[in-house]
Amino acid sequence: MSGAILPGATIGVLGSGQLGRMFAIAARRMGYRVHTFSPDDDTPTGQVADWETQASYEDLDAVRAFARKVDVVTFEFENIPVATADEAARHVPVRPGGQVLYTTQHRLREKTFLSQAGFPVVPFRTVHSLAELTAALIELGVPAVLKTAGWGYDGKGQAKIGSLEQAAAAWQAVATEEAVLEAFVDFQCEVSVVAARGVDGQLADYGAISNTHANHILDVSVAPASVPASVTRDAIEIARQILEALEVVGVLCVEFFVTKQGTLLVNELAPRPHNSGHLTFDACITSQFEQQLRAICGLPLGSTELLRPAAMANLLGDVWQAGVPNWEAACRFEQVKLHLYGKQEPRPGRKMGHLTTLANTTKEAIDTVLAARRALLEPLLGKPTASRSSTHDSR
Numbered sequence: 516m517s518g519a520i521l522p523g524a525t526i527g528v529l530g531s532g533q534l535g536r537m538f539a540i541a542a543r544r545m546g547y548r549v550h551t552f553s554p555d556d557d558t559p560t561g562q563v564a565d566w567e568t569q570a571s572y573e574d575l576d577a578v579r580a581f582a583r584k585v586d587v588v589t590f591e592f593e594n595i596p597v598a599t600a601d602e603a604a605r606h607v608p609v610r611p612g613g614q615v616l617y618t619t620q621h622r623l624r625e626k627t628f629l630s631q632a633g634f635p636v637v638p639f640r641t642v643h644s645l646a647e648l649t650a651a652l653i654e655l656g657v658p659a660v661l662k663t664a665g666w667g668y669d670g671k672g673q674a675k676i677g678s679l680e681q682a683a684a685a686w687q688a689v690a691t692e693e694a695v696l697e698a699f700v701d702f703q704c705e706v707s708v709v710a711a712r713g714v715d716g717q718l719a720d721y722g723a724i725s726n727t728h729a730n731h732i733l734d735v736s737v738a739p740a741s742v743p744a745s746v747t748r749d750a751i752e753i754a755r756q757i758l759e760a761l762e763v764v765g766v767l768c769v770e771f772f773v774t775k776q777g778t779l780l781v782n783e784l785a786p787r788p789h790n791s792g793h794l795t796f797d798a799c800i801t802s803q804f805e806q807q808l809r810a811i812c813g814l815p816l817g818s819t820e821l822l823r824p825a826a827m828a829n830l831l832g833d834v835w836q837a838g839v840p841n842w843e844a845a846c847r848f849e850q851v852k853l854h855l856y857g858k859q860e861p862r863p864g865r866k867m868g869h870l871t872t873l874a875n876t877t878k879e880a881i882d883t884v885l886a887a888r889r890a891l892l893e894p895l896l897g898k899p900t901a902s903r904s905s906t907h908d909s910r
C-alpha cells in the first residue's frame with residue numbers, strides 16, 4: 516500500500532500511561548519500534564517502549580528532537596498542549612491531528628462542536644462567575660453538574676449541585692474561570708463506542724460497550740452492551756459520524772448516556788483508545804491498540820469481531836489498601852486475564868490494572884471477573900514472595 520508506514524518504522528507516542536503501554540505492546544508485536552515522550556520516567560509506556568524521552572511538553576526543542584527520530588506521532592493522553600502537537604507536525608504526521616486534540620481536550624469546545632454539528636448532547640450552559648452559575652441553574656434546573664471547561668477526566672474538576680444554595684460552594688470547589696453547567700441526566704445506563712478511522716477514511720467500530728462507574732471512574736465494562744439493538748445501531752452511527760466530522764485518523768471513543776426513554780446523549784469524546792475498550796485486547800480479533808496502530812500507519816483496519824461476550828473490571832489503587840493483592844487467587848480463575856500497568860504507587864482512585872474475561876454470556880463474564888477481583892482481597896497465606904512484594908512499595 517503506497518505511503519503506508521510499515522513494520523520496522525518508529526512510532527512516537529506523546530504521553531506515557533497505560534494506554535501507551537498497551538499500544539506499545541501491540542506495536543512491538545507487529546515489529547514496530549516505539550518512542551514515548553512525557554515529563555516522567557520509568558513510565559507504564561516507557562517500560563515497554565524502545566526509547567523514552569523525559570521532557571516537559573512545553574519544551575519544544577525536545578519535542579522537535581523527538582519528532583525527527585520517529586515516523587509518525589500519536590498520543591495516548593489528550594491533555595497535551597496543542598503547541599506540542601503542532602511542533603511535532605512540522606516534522607512528521609501527527610495522527611489524530613492537532614485540531615482533534617484542540618476540540619476534545621476542552622469540554623466547552625467539544626460540546627459546542629457536537630451541538631453545532633447536530634449531535635445530541637446533555638443541555639449545558641457556559642459559566643464564568645457565580646452570578647452566571649446561578650442564572651444557569653435557574654434555566655437548567657437542579658440537580659446539575661458543574662465541570663471545569665478544560666483538563667478534566669475521571670470526574671476530576673466536577674461538582675454535583677442539588678440546590679441553588681449549593682452554587683457558591685460548587686463554584687469554589689471547581690476553582691476555575693470557565694466552566695460548563697450540565698443538566699443532571701437520570702440515565703438508564705451508560706454505553707460507549709470505540710471506533711477507528713483510517714488515512715483513507717475507512718471506518719471500523721467495536722459496537723456498543725456497557726459501562727458502570729464508581730465515584731465517576733469507570734469500574735466495569737461489558738461487551739456486547741445490554742441495550743436494544745436499535746440503541747446500539749444509533750450509537751454506532753453517531754460515533755461514525757463524529758469520527759468523520761472531526762476527520763479523525765486513529766481511534767476515538769464516544770461515551771453516551773442512555774436516557775430512561777431509550778434515547779442517546781453524547782457525554783464526552785476521547786480521541787484515543789479508551790478504558791472501556793481494554794477488553795478488546797483479549798476479546799476481539801484486532802484490539803483497539805492495534806487498530807490505532809493500523810490507522811495511524813495507513814494500513815487497512817483489522818476485524819473488530821468480538822470472539823465471545825466479555826467483561827473488564829478495573830483495578831484501582833484501592834485494591835492495595837490492605838496490602839499486596841492476592842494475585843495467585845485471581846489467577847486461579849483460568850478464564851481471567853490479568854493486566855498490570857507497571858505503576859509503582861497504588862494510590863486510591865489510580866488506575867493500576869484491569870482484569871478481563873471471556874464467557875458464554877455477558878452475565879457469566881461479569882460474575883467471573885468480579886469474583887476474580889474479590890479474590891484479590893483474600894488474605895495471603897504465608898510470607899509474601901519477593902516477586903509479590905516488588906509490585907508495590909508499602910503495605
Ligand code: AMP
Nearest residue numbers: 660668669670697698699700728731783
Ligand atoms: P465525565 O468525566 O464527564 O465523563 O463524568 C464521569 C461520570 O460521571 C460519567 O460517566 C457519569 O457516570 C457521571 N456524570 C457526568 N456528568 C453527568 C451528568 N450530566 N448527569 C449524570 N451523571 C453524570
